[in-house]
Structure formats: structure tokens, C-alpha cells
Amino acid sequence: MSVANGRQLLAIPGPTNIPDRVLQAMIRPAEEIYSGPMVQLTDSLIADLQRIFRTRARTYIYAANGHGGWEAAISNVLSRGDKVLVVASGRFAIGWGQMAGFMGADVEVMDGSWRASIDPAALEDRLRRDTGHAIKAVLMVQIDTASGVANDIRAMRKAIDAAGHPALFMVDCVASLACMPFEMDAWGVDVAMSASQKGLMTPPGLAFVAANDKAHKAHQSADMKTLYWDWTARQGEQHYMKYCGTPPEHLLFGLRAALDMIMDEGLDAVWRRHALLAAATHAAIGKWAEGQVLSCNVIDPAHRACSVTPVVVTGADAEAISAYTQTICGVTLGSAIGDLSGRAFRIAHMGHVNAPMVIGSLSAVEMALRGLGIPHGEGGVAAAIASLSEGAGLPVGPAIHELPADDLSAPTAPV
Template sequence: MSIANGRVLLAMPGPTNIPDRVLQAMMRPAEELASKTIVDLTETLLADLKAVFRTPGETFLYAANGHGGWEAALTNVLSRGDKVLVLASGRFAIGWGEMARFMGADVEVLAGSWRAAVDPAAVEERLRQDRDHAIKAVLTVQIDTASGVVNDIQAIRRAIDAASHPALYMVDGVAALGCMPFDMDAFGVDVAMSASQKGLMTPPGLAFVAANGKALHAHRQATMRTPYWDWTARMDPLLYMKHCGTPPEHLMFGLRAALDMILAERLEAVWQRHALLAAATQAAMSKWAEGQALSFNVVEPSQRAPSVTTILVDGDPAEVTDYAREVCGVTLGLAIGDLTGKAFRIAHMGHVNAPMVLGSLSAVEMALQAKGIPHGEGGVAAAIAYLGANAREVAA
């Protein structure tokens, strides 16, 4: 018998739960595309995206998903034939590199692991070998939602600097922005991109790119540029040019509400909330792993993402995800890429609090019990104990 009637809970790594306030902000008539409302909305969004990316550089907003953000970042700073170094730690840096190759870049992948973060020492070694500075850009992700790995963006920057290499440092922050510390300028990132449907709590359909002065200089020399993504056109003061046509008004109204929520909570508090909920999820998983049928995909605890936990299963992970969805109304994430059929994912990102995460964990524990999957008992209790001990200190 199903007990799923009630509000469906998304515990998949995007799209994520959308706040009622965001949905309500979108429930309004369309505006004339050059109205003061839309002009002001565009300006405030671009300004507040700078605050979220933590940069005084230029920000750009696109009607696109994260893959569109990838393309926007690439086309604006590269020329066909440019060499790009991709740092692998799962599926998504590889995907970004595949896009660059399709667009005419010469792509080299620095081999990594689906179970560990990028090794900065390996990055430094490879860049030292590039004495002619043929490599024009280094691409990585801060969080790979397929593997659940979080990369040390600052350590990679230090590796690039240690090699005295001038390559552009380009970071995918789709699963990190609004979920964990990201400071574009302090981290030494030249181009960063993200999207709306994860930590920024807005429906899919918006992509964001931020660029510093070094990136804008490269942009002026780039020959891969195309009209829709072009930064020069979008820096025009005319609103129509900033959007290359009609703005995605209703998504922008939703994003405005989401950013208002994030800034009211304070970005540092948002990061801390994600860290606490991730640690609670990991406490539950550590108990379940005692049964030997489940294990963390990411071996080193410090390399586990604060927005998603990827869990390897000795058996069919669909037994867990199907039960959670059909019986409990909780949508977990199935694994993708190299982990297809081997794992499932629990997201704890965006518009999420302790009861929501505990509900997701309860659905998993119910599934493990119902399906006879060996597991240590008391996972949810361990998560509650962790939050009880640590969230209290935050509130005090």
C-alpha cells in the first residue's frame, strides 16, 4: 500500500524543491519586454549574481540550462584549435570537455577517479610540462553531482600558480553555488558558471556566467564567439541586447524571489545549513554501511559534496528509489554515467531543511528494510542525533 499522498519531496540533485514564494512570484502576467519593471529586474539580478559569485566582474544571465552555461563560457573566451585541459572527477567536467571538443577545441583530459577529488599535484605537473603554454584553459567542476565529489578549487588554483601557467581557470558551479563556499575572486577563478535549478531554488531554464578582467581580455581575442552567447553584445546598455531578444521574464521573477530568500538568510548561513544537512546524511549512511551492502562512493569524507551524497549498492539501486517514490512520495536520484545501475543519490540542496532531509532518509531506511537489503540499523536516528547536537549550537 502506498502512503505517498501528500507533498512530493524531491531528493534528487536537480531540479530541486521550489519554494512556494518562488512559484508565487512567477504567477503574474507578462510585462512589456522593455518596461521599467523588466529593466530594473535585470539590473538587480545581475548585481545580486555578483554577490552570490563573490566578484565585481561581469555577470551574464541566459535563457538556458547548465549545458547552455557551459557553451556560453567556452564560446566567449576560446578560439577553434585552442587546447583545453579538463580535470576529471566524475561525469560533468568530462561532459564540458566533450562540448568543447565538438565546438572545435583540442581537448585533453587529465585522468581522475569517480571516487576522489582532482589531485592538484597532478595538475601542477601537467601544466609544468606545457612549457609553450599551449593550454589556454583549465576546466573543472566544484561539485560533480554524478560522483558526489567536491573538488578543492583553491588548491587547484594554487597548482596553476605554482606552475606559473597563464591558462584561464574555468569552474562549473552548478551544484555548488548557493550550497557551499564559493568566492570567485578569492579562489582565483577567471570564468564561473552555474544554473538555476539546484542551490538557487528556481525552475530549470536559467544559466549564469561570471567573468573577470582576464576572461574579458581573452574574450576580445576569441573567435569561437556566436551571437546568442556573446558577452560584448550582452554588455550593451540596451535591455534587448542583454538578453539577445525577449527576456525569460517569469523565470527571472522566480529567481528574484529565490535570491531575496538567500540574501535574507545570509549566504554564509546557507552554506552552513547545507554542511549540517550533508553531515546528517553521512551520519545515516555510515550506520547503513555497517550492513556491508551500501558504501559511500567518495571514500575520503572531506571530498564528499555538501549538496548530494552518492551511495553504492550491492544489488539493484532501483529497489530503493522505486520504493521511496511509489510508497513514500520521495524522489531520489538514480546514478548516471559510470555508476549507472550501481548507485543512487540523495540530494540535500537548495530549499531544504532538517525535516525534509530526515524525511528522505526515512524513506531510504524504509526501503532498505522492506526490500531486505542488509544495513545497519539506526541511520535516521544517527542523523537526528547529529543535528540535535550541532544545529543547537548554531541556533544558540
């Protein structure tokens, strides 16, 4: 019998759960687009996106999904025939590279693992061998949502510097922005891009690109530019040209509310919340793995993403687990893609998500394992709760043992 009636829980890595505050912000009339409130809104969004990217670089907003953000980043800094090095750790850096190749770039892929972070030494070695500096850009993702790998962006920048290479450093932050630390300026990233539908808690349809002075210098001679994506056109005085036409107003209203929520919580606190929820998820999987059927795809905990966790299933039907959680429990897990297709499922813990939501997702999985008779270690949810209890620290307000003795006495009968 299904117990799924009630509010459905979305545990997929994008689009993520949209806060009610964001949805409500979008239920309003349209604004005039040439002056006044819309100009102020755009200015405030760009300023706060700079804070989220941790940069002083120019930031651009596009009516597009993440793939559009890829094209915006590529087209503004590269010319046809330019060589780009794609540093792979799953599916999405390769996808970005494929787009660059379609647009006329000469693409080389440096294969990495679907189960571990990119080795900075391998990047340094490849760039040292490029003595003629044919490579114009290095493309990579901070978090790959297919593999669940998180890469060390600061270490990769150090590898590029150690090689003495002038290539642009371009990073996809779609699954990491507002989920884990990203320091565009401090880490020496030249171009960063992201999208609205994951950590930024806004419906799909907005992409963001931040580009520093080095990237803008490359932009001057790039010949892949088209008017829609072009940074120069979007720097014009007319407000509507910042969107190359009519702004996606209601998505912008939603984004304003989402950024306000992030600023209210504090970016450091947002990062910490994601880390705690990820650790709880990993603790649960660690217990289930004792049955030798389930395991985290990424072996080393230090290499695991804080926003999504692919769970590999060996000797059982991964899709049956997802079907059970959805039809019986009302929890939608992420399907595995790429190399993990058909043999894993993904648990997202990013964006507008809290402890009860993650514990609920994990409980649905544990219920599925029991209901389907899949071998697993008992107590996964209990391990997650213990992890959260320890990681979240002391409760707000006095603990029970700190209350005055009178407060612990049995209630008296009414007079």
C-alpha cells in the same frame, strides 16, 4: 500498501524543490521589456549574482540550462584549435570538455577518480610540462553531481600559479553555487558558470556566467563567438540585448524571489545549512554501511559534496530501493548516472531543503532497506538526527532544564 499519498518529496539533484514564494512570484502578468521595472529587475539580479559568485566580475544571464552555460563560457574566450585541459572527477567536467571539442577545441582529459577530489599536485605537474603554454584553459567542476565529489578550487588555483601557467581557470558551479563556499575573486577563478535549478531554487531555464578582466581580454580575440552567447553584444545599452532578445521574464521573477530568500537567510548561513544536512546524510549512510551492502561513493568525508550524496549498493538492487521509496513512501531519489549507473542511487540535499525534508528522505530509504530485506546497520536515521542535533547547536529559546520550576509543575485542575 503505499503510504505515498500527500505532498511528494523530491530528493533528486536537480531540478530541486521550488519554494512556494518563488512559484508565487512567477504568477503575474508580463512586463514591457525595454524600460522601467524590467531594467531595474535585471540590474538587481546581476548585482546579487555577483554577491553569490563573490565577485566584482561582469555577470551574464542566459535563457538556457547548464549546458547552455557551458557553451556560453567556452565560446566567449576560446578559438578553434585552442587546447583545453579538462580535469575530471566524475562525469560533468568531461561533458563540458566534449562540448568544447564539438566546438573546435583540442581537448585533453586529465583523468581523476570518481571517488576522491582532484589532486592539485597532478594538475601542477601537467601544467609545468606544458612549457610552450599550449593549454589555453583549465576546465573543472566544483561539485560533480554524478560522483558526489567536491573539489578544492582554491588549491587548484594555487597549483596553476605554482606552475606559472597563464591558462584561464574555468569552473562549473552548477551543483555548488549557494550550497557551499565559492569565492570567485579571492580564489582567482577567471570564468565561473552555474544554472538556476539547484542551489538557486528556481525552475530550470536560466544559466549564469561570470567573467573577469582576464577572460574579457581573451574574449577580444576568441573566434568561437556567436551572437546569442556573445558578451560584447550583451553589454549594449538596449535592455533586451542583455538577453539577446525577449527576456525570460517569469523565470527572472522567480529568480528574484529565490535570491531574496538567500539574502534573507544570509549566504554564510545557507552554506552552513547545507553542510549540516550533508553531514546528517553521511552519518545515516555510515550506520547503514555496517551491513556491508551500502556505502558512500566518496570515501573520504572531506571530499564529499554538501549538495548530493551517491550511495553505492553492493549485492542488492539499487533501483529497487529507489522504486520502493517512490511508490511506497512518495520520496523520489536520484538515479545513478555514468560509472555508477545501475549500482547506486543519489540523495540530494540542496537548495530549498531543511532538516525534516532530509530526515524524511533518509527515513524512506531506511524503510525500503527494512521492507526489502537488505542488510544494513540499524539506526541510520537516529544517527542523522544526532548529527543535526549536535551540529545545529542550542535550540532557539530556553531549553527545558532552563525554565523556571513553576513551569515544570503539573497543570492544575480548572477552578
